[in-house]
Amino acid sequence: MLTCTFTSKNLPFLFNKTKVTPCEPFNLPSRFLFSAHIVGDKPILVRDFIHKALYDPNHGYFSQRSGSVGVLQRSIKFNQLEGRKAYLNYLDKIYKQSDIAWFTPVELFKPWYAHGIAEAIMRTANLSVPLKIYEIGGGSGTCAKGILDYMKLNAPERVYNSMTYTSVEISPSLAELQKETVGEVHSHLTKFRVEHRDAADRSGWGYVQQQPCWVIMLEVFDNLPHDLIYSKNQASPWMEVWVEKQHDSEILSELCKPLHDPLITRCIEIMEMDKNNTSRSSITKRIWSKIFPRPQRCWLPTGCLRLLEVLHEVLPKMSLIASDFSYLPDVTIPGERAPLVSTKKDGCSSDYSTYLDAKGDADIFFPTDFWFLERIDHYCSGWLKQDKEKTSKQGKKRRTITLDTSSFMEEFGLPSKTRTKDGYNPLLDDFKNTKFYISVPTHNVK
Numbered sequence: 001m002l003t004c005t006f007t008s009k010n011l012p013f014l015f016n017k018t019k020v021t022p023c024e025p026f027n028l029p030s031r032f033l034f035s036a037h038i039v040g041d042k043p044i045l046v047r048d049f050i051h052k053a054l055y056d057p058n059h060g061y062f063s064q065r066s067g068s069v070g071v072l073q074r075s076i077k078f079n080q081l082e083g084r085k086a087y088l089n090y091l092d093k094i095y096k097q098s099d100i101a102w103f104t105p106v107e108l109f110k111p112w113y114a115h116g117i118a119e120a121i122m123r124t125a126n127l128s129v130p131l132k133i134y135e136i137g138g139g140s141g142t143c144a145k146g147i148l149d150y151m152k153l154n155a156p157e158r159v160y161n162s163m164t165y166t167s168v169e170i171s172p173s174l175a176e177l178q179k180e181t182v183g184e185v186h187s188h189l190t191k192f193r194v195e196h197r198d199a200a201d202r203s204g205w206g207y208v209q210q211q212p213c214w215v216i217m218l219e220v221f222d223n224l225p226h227d228l229i230y231s232k233n234q235a236s237p238w239m240e241v242w243v244e245k246q247h248d249s250e251i252l253s254e255l256c257k258p259l260h261d262p263l264i265t266r267c268i269e270i271m272e273m274d275k276n277n278t279s280r281s282s283i284t285k286r287i288w289s290k291i292f293p294r295p296q297r298c299w300l301p302t303g304c305l306r307l308l309e310v311l312h313e314v315l316p317k318m319s320l321i322a323s324d325f326s327y328l329p330d331v332t333i334p335g336e337r338a339p340l341v342s343t344k345k346d347g348c349s350s351d352y353s354t355y356l357d358a359k360g361d362a363d364i365f366f367p368t369d370f371w372f373l374e375r376i377d378h379y380c381s382g383w384l385k386q387d388k389e390k391t392s393k394q395g396k397k398r399r400t401i402t403l404d405t406s407s408f409m410e411e412f413g414l415p416s417k418t419r420t421k422d423g424y425n426p427l428l429d430d431f432k433n434t435k436f437y438i439s440v441p442t443h444n445v446k
Contacts, residue, residue: 039252043244045261046254047225047302050355050364054223055170055198059360062171062223070103071140071177075110083422084429105323105405105434106143106218109418109427114146116413117321121147121214122155123412124319124440131155131163132213134315136199136307137220138167141178147216148188165192168199200224200307205314212441213315217322221373222365224303227264228335230256231296238298240264243356252356267300270379271372297335299366304373308380320377320439323405324368327433331367339366370402370435377439400439408436 038044038052038059054061072094081087094103106113125131131151138144144165151160165188169175175194182192197204228241239256246253259265311318328340332353341352343362358364378384383397406428409415418427 039243039245041245043242043255045264046228046241046243046355049243050225050358051303053355053358053360053362054225054364056360061358061360061363062174070098070107071142071181072103072107072110076108078418078420078426081420083420084424084426087420087424087426104139104142104219105427105431106146107140110142111146111149112414112417113409113427114143115150116409117143117216118147118150118154120321120408120412120438121319122151124438125214126212127156127159129212131159132211133163133165133216134213134318135165135167135216135218137217137223138169138178138194139174139218141167141181143216143218144178144192145182145184145188148182148191149185152185152187160191163191167192167194168204169194169196170198172196200303200310202310202313205310208314208316210317212317212319215311215315215318215320217320217324219324219365221301221304221322221324221368223363224301224307224366226337226339226366227261227267227300227302228254229259229264229268229298229300233294234296238268254356263302263306264300266379267302267305267376270305270375270384271298271300273375273384297338299335299337299339301337301366301369301372301376305376305380308376312380312382317441319441320437322373322437323408323434324437325365325433326368326370326435328365328367329433337367337369339364367433368435370437373437374400374402374439381441397442398439399442400437403436403438405431405434405436 038049038056052060055063057063076090078087081090091108121131121133133147135144144167148160148165151163155163165182167175167178169178175196178194179192182188195204229238230241231238238259240259240261241254241256243252244255245251259268311320330351331338331340332351333339333341333355339355341355341358341362341364343350343352352358352362355364375384377400378396378398381397403411409427413427415425415428419425
């Protein structure tokens, strides 16, 4: 990607609010027109800014650009490619032809990627009851079609005939695309449906469903809204970051407020649950903050926390399978777990140096901290709570495992199908920064 450099200016901050301070040293302006639609007269939390930039019905990246998710007209014949150079040349060709932002792994490696997920479900699910699958953010519908194809060909007939597959999709254009993709096989239509809604909105789910089910999320966590917290140094308390317009203009900047938002507070509690909070640790932090004082910025997956809280409430017996980026290269935005903000125009990709420049034509995606994800998962299931009376004898409510994509596909997929003539395998060799997370319920509780 070509990195675009934006010049930041130190803007004056004139606030008549108590206990509210600008977040130094990172105050970056944005002069894009869509900024006026995102932030009104009152400041908003960073997660609300990101949610609007990505999902606003009129201006959001995913809402106005169905083409942000690529669809290959035909599967790649990896066995006919000589090797890595031929594969990269092929990718370059299809990207230029489509002017697509990017193709997801499930699209690049269709149908084999989805077949690996279907095989993992087949080995784990209780097939004595009707198989129920939910997919959050189903993109073009390629995963849904691939799984339904696999079940039709490989599962017992009764399993395919009785199964249901529900896609929960926030983008109306992608919801329609999914229907078209799955509808290529007529028998799938009686088992598949799309619900156009936000999966993190509890009201859309209705009553609690006690049946076992599977929930699939591919490249979902990376596009969920995050919050940003800031502290002046290692010993200072965290503050929550807000975004506001400067003096009725379109210029955006950050300001910090004392922690008040309950979702941010819960996320910080989970993050710091295993840290040593003894007095000695506190003294050490104060000493180091005086010798080497430095500001801290940390991105919190509050969107992930909210989504898993809802899913664990409405689907208490769900099994979860998710895939996402474990890290992102060339991120210039400061802060732990910081996002990559990228746009594409005339076939050229550019990375922004601030999330404030996202205006509906830029993707904002985050790396997934899989250790943190596991802690959030356990927390939302009701096991990992910050409860002083909890004893170590209590069993976990979830069995979880994180696998590299190559390990997952070697176990459940057919790696030979994505191997080129010289042995190079892009699915196993190129996706080193992606992982799978599997979480299933257990009865090991008191």
